[in-house]
Amino acid sequence: MAGWSGWRRIALLVTMSATLLGAGHAAPPPIEHFTRTPELDDVVVSPSGKRAALLVYGKNGRRRVGVIDLDPVAQPRIVAGFDDADVNEVMWVDDDRLAFEAAEPAYYVRDGGAGSFAVDHDGSNLRQLIAWRYTTQRAGSFVTSRVLPYSWELHSATHDGSGDVFVQQSLFDAKGDLDRVQLARLNTRTGELRNLSLGIPEGVRRWWLDVAGEPRMLSAYRDGRTRIYRRTADAAAPWEKIADFDTLKDPGYRPWHVERDGRMLVLARRGAGAALYELDPKSGQPGTEPLLAAGMFDIVPRKIIDSRSGRLLGVHFVADRPMSVWFDEGLQRLQRSLDASLPGHSNVISCGRCESARHFIVRSSSDRHPGEFLLFDREKRTLLPLGVARPWIDAATQGKRSLHRVEARDGLVLPVYVTRPAGAAEGQALPVVVLVHGGPFMRGSNLGWEAQAQFLASRGYLVLQPEFRGSEGYGYALFRAGWKEWGRAMQTDLQDTLRWAAKAQGADAGRACVVGGSYGGYAALMAPIATPGVFRCAASFAGVTDLSLLYDITWSDFSEAAKTYGLPVLIGPREDSAALDTVSPLKRAAEIKVPLLVGHGAGDRRVPIEHARRFIAAARSAGVEIESVIYDDEGHGFNKPGNESDWYGRLERFLARALDAAPASASK
Template structure:
């Protein structure tokens, strides 16, 4: 059976898009309402559906894991409380119906890692420290068996087991003494009460493993490795010891298929090309061949999703996926009916359902609900009574009626390539062309946005700005050709797509051509700088957060965290060769072109950034010192590549607000 999902492209409706910037500004919620720690987040349903756990942040900014009985939601039990603001809880995982674990990140250390893992009963008893976050002691001492004591920071939570035991799966990262990133990893079972560690793999494993795929019995079956520019897939039978190579291809260029998941009947599902886009197929491992027809095709989009599996019934129930918005296709009639009932109770939203491990007769379903104007809210649905109850949401101070609408479009670039685009409009009445902020996503080889709630876009829209978020060439999720069109195009056709988006908005009568700002983080920061340089006639001012300023420095900085493999292979494919393309790098690096950057500019960077070290920002600041008198500069001493701390996020967006109203006016 092939499910072909089509998504109509909405046309521009001028009566809703030509809005006033004045009515929106007066009632704009403060930055804290958008960028403060969420009140309720990370909700997860227990394996049998009897309980839901979630992260709650109180008025004193304390985080705690709360648990509610889905059969009686009136009272909450506190299972855990975070130690400090510098150690927030990042995720919550059920182990079984009585026990859960949660992950804590030490924000005093910027780079990835330093994750604590702690287990606790749902009533707060029997706390067990499983993994230490002391990064400086990540390696084991020689001869240690690590059987019954706290694991080092080399280990991290990987996933649950599905057998009702007290075990979880953990991943041990192994370094090569050259890179800051791990070279390979290995999987283990860890008992959350006794801390007993047991190997999940018999014998040896493939080298340089970057990712694993487990079947529904929690057995590693696929290992994904990268070596010398090649992506290698190795497979083992459920009870086998030997690994067999089933694919060995040049990364990015020759990859034929990508494993996605096993269902409970041991069928492997993969993504592979279908008319230029990735579709979902079943795969015959023995024949190393995908099925003739895809299971799921998303017209105009690559498949990007995850399965719903009933572990008790050993059945694939449905698939979550992302097209222009998040959605679900259900193969199971009962779950399809439940989705329809929930959508009727909560209309106009994307309602993502979580089912327990046994979905045949669920006690309750957890619903993660959001829309373009509604921040994520968590609801519990009881099938027996068709009742739905809200647990609360991420940003309860924000009212749907005060937010703007988001629309999805595809517009034509100058060479004819179709550029997906999200447009967020301010609330209010139509009065004429609007001031614009173009948000450029980071990556850049990722999907940038979706139709659902976007903190940043709605914050800007609430201030009266039309927000444009183009999925420029090189972005993923929109077909192979769209992705490859961005290879080695930093500062060139990738930049043209941004200019073409601005021109489209002007021609549609949506954008005031004298009031267009450009803004982004990481690659988006780079594109902001290049937008000001390449198209000063379009972009009035810019905001650069942790942006790249020198392409060559990405390859040469001693503080950077890219692995040798990435520098030698991946980045040369996607960005270019620092030796052969040295002139091209200089011609498209903001530092080398700083004399042309004269518009108002806000630069913000983290002092501890490893992905884009602060020397990028410092070099640009130095280069601009004699040319740009409209530079605003802020360094966050305790931040890395992004804004993890609540106070810094709020401070940054208050600066953005003031900058746009002042220097960019």
């Protein structure tokens, strides 16, 4: 277990970072600067605000839990960690005890390779709560330990002084699909479990509790439909169904919070973007006027609850960047004051007893700064640096990011994020990388610091990140416009983004490449087929190559419900194989006339390796210029920084060759 030298190093690096901001650099940052794990990953304040938990990396490269006393400020101490696993999430059970989850850094976690634990703030009384094993029956007997088996996970803390946490169990049907999620209270000291799921409807997926810790709202899913239930504060009361709608085709709503007085708040799409509404108690439907909205953005807010009073004081959410809105006037003034002290940054405040707390944790970040953590003392009005997430990143070398609204050829407005290399003048003709997000039915980006975009910008490329039709986070209309448009309008959105950048950003559209992972990898491979002559190269990692395989491969992690109710609506029915073949790169590989870079993880279960193997063989048979790499120890993404660095290096050299630019790598 590491000593105090690691913590002093964090403080030293804070100072170094500040002195380097104005320094010039002839060479771009090394690739490893963009793939290294953060030195300080998160800071979580305790319910009273007297302590904070920290997720930090040790000398063995594993993420551990530390605790720092805040009143008064003391040296941090490591309280839990493992030689072969990372701590991935931590929460405070009460002011003296924490619960956390840990797992092996691998695409496939072995039996027993992950679990949930609880430990006191001084590192004592460590107890395992959940083990990723199918049984916790002790060898040689039929006695079952109080360690919960695989399928259980932490849900939330109670903060009621009981030492309990809420845990949930996922139960699966005979097909292997998720059937329902049950909720229980677990004592972190004794292992005693109390079931809260008696009498619940079928298909429950999510739970919402009131301030007293009683379940008050549920959402359930069955046969492509979502159902919303509520009940009174009486734990013996029956559940009442108040909504029933098609999960995809009806915008519907989602429960979000139950106030102390029983009022229920929900997230619903009634305008440009999803907003926060009060639920009408009689109709069971959202009201007509939003309590909080953010224009074209769908807000997905995180609650700020005072741990003593239980009052809802505000929300954190992401619009074009991370931001906060406080319903408490005094705390909103504090937010404005901190924003004025840290201009140009998004400053996210966390607190326990927010109404009375002296100390607050502030995470401050920007498009060019990956983030640092500071301690604000409300009495002294001072900010003390606690640590920097990536102290090796020099903000002066990072590109400036901006958000634009671009009109596609059919008039649909697309949000587009642009990262311009540091030092590049506005309108300067630069080679272009169109970076396509995965999903595709998810939000892609915001104006925060982003490793891959900044890596590409550091190599001299203008990086365009379009939120093409089908993307979530920008209203139901944009999401709905992407249905069954794989390889069609979703592709021309990329071309329209490039055309806009050539006119408005001075982009050199004659030197453009398309790059992406997962769906983005599919879009990269489809681009030279659907829009020939637009891009000079394409690079795909973990990309879908055959849409029929999404239905047919049985060893993927797509559920049968997704194949029955989701994929037919979003990409097209499996029976229409001719239509799916038309927009499958595998079936049209011979039409590709540009060089390709293809990478894949051998253990990928979302897009199994068969997609890559079949496509690589077809492309080579057709004479396509293709470079490929298979990472045997990766899945659907990167778990090992060394592999990600290798991929970035390959991508850098590939782009330089294809776009006639000399590689400028400073990589080891």
